[in-house]
Amino acid sequence: MNFQELDRYILSKSNVTYDYPFDEKVRVYRIADKMFALTMNEEPLEINLKCNPIYALELRSLYQGIRAGYHMNKKHWNTVTLSDSDVDDETIKELIDHSFELVFTKLPKKVQRSLQ
Structure with a gap:
């Protein structure tokens, strides 16, 4: 997955903005001003994604391309390498979805309803 494909997939999610x-x-990338993903358009292409702490540890043990979040809370964030990585595109999409859902479900119910 390259930067354009990554960007297109993330922005296809409802109400996502970036700055x-x-x-x-x-x-x-944000949902209701809460960040759920960070990336840079340079090689190696990597993305920081929020993750359930137990799942984050499991992923780090399964994939060389997933490590504790760079410059992030190591418990709740993973850095996923996309370039020349053992993490396939479908898994990357699943991890983006997981991050998005984690942040979305923590939003106040009133905000969640306004975004649906």
Whole structure:
């Protein structure tokens, strides 16, 4: 999966926005102003995704391309390498979906309803 495919998949999700709060390279994807993914359009292509802590540990033990979140809370975030990685595109999409859902379900119910 390249950056354009990654970006297209993430932005296909309802009500997702992005910005560059840190610098002109780090793109942060948000739902209702809460970030669920961060990436940069450079090699190696990597993405930081929120993850259930137990699932995060399991994923790190299964894939060389998944490690504790770079510059993130290591318990709740994974960094997934997309370039030359053992993590296939379907798994990447599942992890994006998981991150999105984790953040969405933590939003206040009123905000969730307004986004559906």
